[in-house]
Amino acid sequence: MSTLPSDCDRALAAGAAPARAQAALHPNLVLCTSILASSLAFIDGSVVNVGLAAIKRDLDGGGADLSWVVNGYLLPLSSLLLLGGALGDHYGRKRVLLGGILVFALASLFCALAPTLGLLVAGRLLQGLGAAMLLPNSLAILSATFTGKQRGRAVGIWAAAGAAAGAVGPLLGGWLIDTMGWRAVFYINLPIAALAIFMGWRFVQVSTCDKPVALDPLGAVSASLGLACITWGLAEASAEKQLTMWGAIALVAGIAILLAFLWIERRAGERAMLPLKLFGSSAFSGLNLMTFLLYGALGALMLLLPFVLIQSLGYSAKQAGAALLPFPIVLAIASPLMGRVAASHGSRLPLSIGSLIVAGGFLLALRIGPGSYAATVLPAMLTIALGMACVAAPLTTAVLSSVDGRHTGIASGFNSAVARGGGLIATALLGVMLTAQGRALLAPFHVAMAVCAASAAAAAVCAFVWVRSSNTPPK
Template sequence: MATHGRSRRRKLSLPLPSPCDGADGTTRAGGEAKHPRLILTVCILASSLAFIDGSVLNVALPAIGRSYDAATAEVQWVVNAFTLPLTALLLLGGAAGDLYGRRRLMLWGIALFAAASLLCATAPSLEIFLTARALQGLGGAMLMPNSLAILSAAFAGEARGRAVGTWAAVGAMAGAAAPLLGGWIVDNASWPLIFLINLPIAAGAILLGWRYVPESRNEGRPSPDWVGALLGTASLGALTWALTAWSAAGALDTATLVSLGAGIILALAFLMAERRRGESAMVPLAMFGSRPFVGLTIFTFLLYGALGGLMLVLPYMLIEAGGYPAATAGAALLPLPIVIAIGSPLMGKLAARIGPRWPLTLGPLLVAGGFALALRIGAETSYWTSVFPAIFAVSAGMAIAVAPLTTAVLSAVEQSHVGTASGLNSAVARGGGLIAVALLGAVLSQQGAALIAGFHGAALAGVALALVSSLTAFATLGSFKPSPGTA
């Protein structure tokens, strides 16, 4: 493979928090830990690593593909090599944090993420680069669920709702603003520098986390479900490979069918293993006896699948078919961080009072409207009259949904499963994006007018996914409302 080079062209009912220990790990009366603002800062810095790298490469895909002379399926794996282990192992990361210490897992995850980022920036071949991306995903699976679980352990009552809302808003802002920064780097420097941004963020998170974040755990929890993790990862990997190969080639060959069948068999084996392990499973199936929990899981998968597809295809289309510079394509997504940052904390407090049903019903309707407006986007259309209205509508819908969804999912479990709940919430969201990216090969392989037509087809699929997610929330949540402890 060609080495990378310079490119200047287009382009979640929580009772009381967990007991904490350590020098700074004592809790205040009422359950709030010392140094709450610093704890929130560390959790935001840690999770922002995964949020940023989950989206920053979207505007760099054309440049990376040219640097490594990558085919369409290989370009898809630039995204999915990171998303696959992140999705499959988030649940294990949350469970391991509950048992071995959430701060410990988070800090080790940050360190692994930083080391893998350095390897991404210096990888001489696509194979090494994709391996480093997978290691980033593993680090993300360690730090993501434990950062949210640490927040749940460190805050109580209304302060918890505010902290979760702020965490969600800043994370979404970092993930959506990342394409702007990434695009500027692609246009003005070299895309490997994108990964070096992670190093000072990781260093700050480790230093502050080691000094100020209290340790919390659930020592009575059974050992992590290694068998479930292995089966789940293998199943998701086989299914993702099959869908990626099918979408890129536009046909089902023998190898793709074998991979698809293996993925389904492994998924059934995963469900059997989880059923046998019971409450100690990576995904305790008893949690799905709750209708609201099932509804929230389906909702998350559908809505974030639609959003993940948009975040990938829109910048790619603007760069390749619309002639946008990479930085301009990244700037096209700026309404997302601005609107979500303003709306999420307010919606988190409102949903704690009225319940999540109406926010999670109305938010996706706006998202669907945004996807419908995206049908007006073409090669020669104005940003302000075509791209901006679509992005703004999607942003407003997500701002309504993000914080209520996170709080509602966490409200559905006991404290002993808070790591599992946060991991499941994140895994399902990223699983939706993983499948969406795997299915978009047919779009990414096109050029010019065909690429725009493919984008419009993806937008119509986004409309359908958002509408079904809205109906799911309305039908399954009913009078469900987070308990006062989660506000």
């Protein structure tokens, strides 16, 4: 999956549980530390997508196995994001942030040295664990360091830096793959992580919470296992083009474990990783269904497009990375404007109309094939980017206003995890496409784009039906 638009994670900072402001000696350096740490989590997904074709050639990966190069990262990030934030509240945000960066760096080195696809997937799982630790805590530290208008300015700078990283990441990754090979995209994380660790150790000063936060390890483990079983079962069925016995067993086990997760969370009450009473809000439930449908479709596009461009249309890795460039540029320019529109007029129409525009962009993607980039790929990318710009910032506003003030941090963190979960499931379903070669890729790619268009249209219906017309939080 590509780097998620930064507005999807902006709510993690904006909706963090209130924390005592800590007077930092070097607040701008704390902001730089947060940007460096977050960039590790954001960039890696998009860069690896561009490198899938090279990894397939080098390590001789099948479709189901190759999809786990992406899903191995998304699985722990989706299921452990909330626990990562709770660990920071419990043990100290600085400590968990530095630990997450270190885990991510060591996992990146492991990935770079991996001699087999299985070991590469293991390294990606560790990367996802590190990202789940560092991402929520880097934003919580940002929220605790700045107050008032300065906090809004800091989050805005962080979001702009995330958009810039999203723009440069695929292009840089493609250049590295073409010149030095796919392993270089993991080596590049090491100096960034080293600088982030030094700056975090030297400049971040955030106190621990006065009241230790209860952890929910059983909930986190059951959520991870359930998602892993379902993801593996879907990937197996996709690669084999039928539901095999082992795939069916995995799916049934995954559903059973996730039902057990719901039972565990219900018994845990307020100590739960995900308090189930949040779903008493129809707006919250509808927004998360919309997020799953829309970001699942986006994840499918960002996985498949560079793969198809390289494998079927003869693009180099650098050219495929450059082909994605219009998306983050349009998103960075247009998202702040739509955020102001949503703040003034409510989120319902921007979310509904934006999702419909995204659906139209996916229909334009049916034209992708032989022909110039400007005539085939560019119109689809610009249209999808414009639609997502209508959605990204208003989604943050809508999520924060769908629950009471005590649960905004959990609600926004869960929505960010759902966005990644959508990409996780989409990637699992696309294993069959990762086995195809040459022009044979185009027909299933067009089928996938048609399904994505339907998914985005369904997301528009969810937004129109369940999102309130105003942004007033419930009492």
